[in-house]
Amino acid sequence: MTDPLSALEAAVQALPDDRTLRVRYAELLADAGRHGEAIEQASVVLREAPEDDAATAVVRRAALAAAEPPGSTPAAVPAGAPPAPSDRHEDIDWSELEASIANPTEPPFVERVVAEHDEELVAEAAETAEDADPVAELRRETVRLADVGGLEVVKRRIDESFLQPMAHPEIAAAFGKKLRGGLLLYGPPGCGKTFLARAIAGELGAHFISVTLSDVLDRFIGESEKNIHRVFRTAREHAPAVLFFDEMDAIGAKRSGNTFSSFRNVVNQILVEMDGVDSQNDGVYVLAATNHPWEVDAALKRPGRFDRMVLVRPPDDDAREAILRVHLRRRPIEGIDLGDLVRRTKGFSGADLEHLVTTAAEKAMTESIRTGSVRPMRMDDMRAALKEVKPSIGPWVQTARNVAEYSNGSGEYDDMVEWLREEKQL
Known part of the structure; x- marks a missing residue:
């Protein structure tokens, strides 16, 4: 017969974001006398939901139980009340002992009424703490598309489909075009996708924020999603801004093939930030670059997200x-x-x-x-x-040829097919 604790432990590992499941696991750990583990599990819930009464009760119960002397039977203690002193300490004058302590310590758990101005100070302090260690660098770009040698076809398409609508907001507004956008640059490695993204920021006169996988991915649960939110918030606060995700096939990899919940949650967070109900992205232009657009999650390439894709060809x-x-x-x-x-x-x-x-x-x-x-x-x-020194794009061309022949039913890679035919690779 399966041990309930082992079963719940496996369930929590499979569903780390299920708070109800984790609280139940903490309760069973407390019942089993594993107080330290119970507190640890309940604390995970309280970090995300400080108002969770069930998790708070588990922490209080486990802490009080852990404080009991070995072999004693804990008495029933009202919520929030300290445990009664045991009989063997009857002869101690507690008032005198308390008075002799110059700096009495605070109890482990206190309940305090927070005034309205205190809440504002706490919120301000939290925001300042987040901004003290920015996820990515914010800078102004001076390069322009004219600084990009050649690639006239690519520059013309970027200008017509992306830059011109952004540069003429009054005309765009007349046609219902919002001042936001998502553009995915793709092509062989080493062909200037990042430089093009910088040039787009320069053309728009916008701040440039470059984000890589190492900037957002964190080993702690929930921190990667917070990092994504922080870079979007920075872009909104400094609009107009170009938010550039490099190596998008790593940051936004297909969720169906990802066994790690952290990666799936990062994709979910990007989707929420780009077109969620509460997203306010006017003046934020989200660009991304990838060598392998076929590895990017399909949801990221739907309308309202990276709905435009431009092939950055090898230099002509x-x-x-x-x-x-x-x-x-x-x-x-x-x-x-x-x-x-x-x-x-x-x-x-x-x-x-x-x-x-x-x-x-x-x-x-x-x-x-x-x-x-x-x-x-x-x-x-x-x-x-x-x-x-030999050309390094051969392996990419082979993969692109396979995608063009067998995975272009929707036509999203037509510009790549056209280039492969021009180069007599198809």
Whole structure:
């Protein structure tokens, strides 16, 4: 026969947010004499619901029972009253003992009437404590879309579908368009999705808040959801603001395939913050970037959330030339043929191009150290680096091809299908 305590323990582990279940488990622990565990379980409930009378009663009962001398039988104690002194302490003058203590300690549990102004002070202190350790950094962006080399198709689509409605609020309002939005940038790794998000913030003249998985995920129950609420609250307080979630496939992964309740609750909290009944997101533009949009929970891509998706393609010829110029600009160079490099680097991501220039620079630097004088980077260095540095987006392209062929029934990846056909990958 299954032990009720073991069964309840398993149930609490499976449903950690069920307060009624956890209180019942705490009551049984107290009945079994496991007072410390009972207090611990009831305290979890009280952290989330301080007004829970049942959990409070368990803590009081377990604490009083734990304080009884071994072998004694606890007497019935009215709620809130201290236990009566045992007979073996009859000869103690309690008044004299109390008077001799210069700094008497407070009882373990007290009930105090909180005045209205006290409640305001408590709320203000709690808010100040939260803001003292911000979840993510708030900053102003100075980059613009013009600073993004190439990618004209991508920039034009972002401008038409996202920026123009936001820049003309009076026209948008006439058509019932609210001053909020969600945009999901996706594509191969290292192709500038984060830089594009910063440029969008710059175009809007908005604050920029960048959030990663490490910023929001917490090991303690309920803290991850609080972190999500805090970043949204910060964005609302500093509107207009761009709230950017990097690696959205990690933060908002499919709940159906997630065995950890913390991850599922994070997705639920994002949904509530983006279009819940009480959400006030006017002036908050929520952007996200991911390499694998097919791993993002489907609910996050429905209307009112990340309902627009834009493929950030690998850099085209103009973009590759611009990226190479940026990384070569502050290095000593001589006889660099940019046109030849652009032709040789088709299929390279922006990160690949940076790695290519860094590798060539290391070769020139090594020879300069050996000879004792600075020798500029030359095409020989770039060609040698091209033999070592290869495009890194191959695995992503293979996965994208499979998604395009077998998982695009709704048409949400049509722009990716178009690009794959242009590149003769389909």
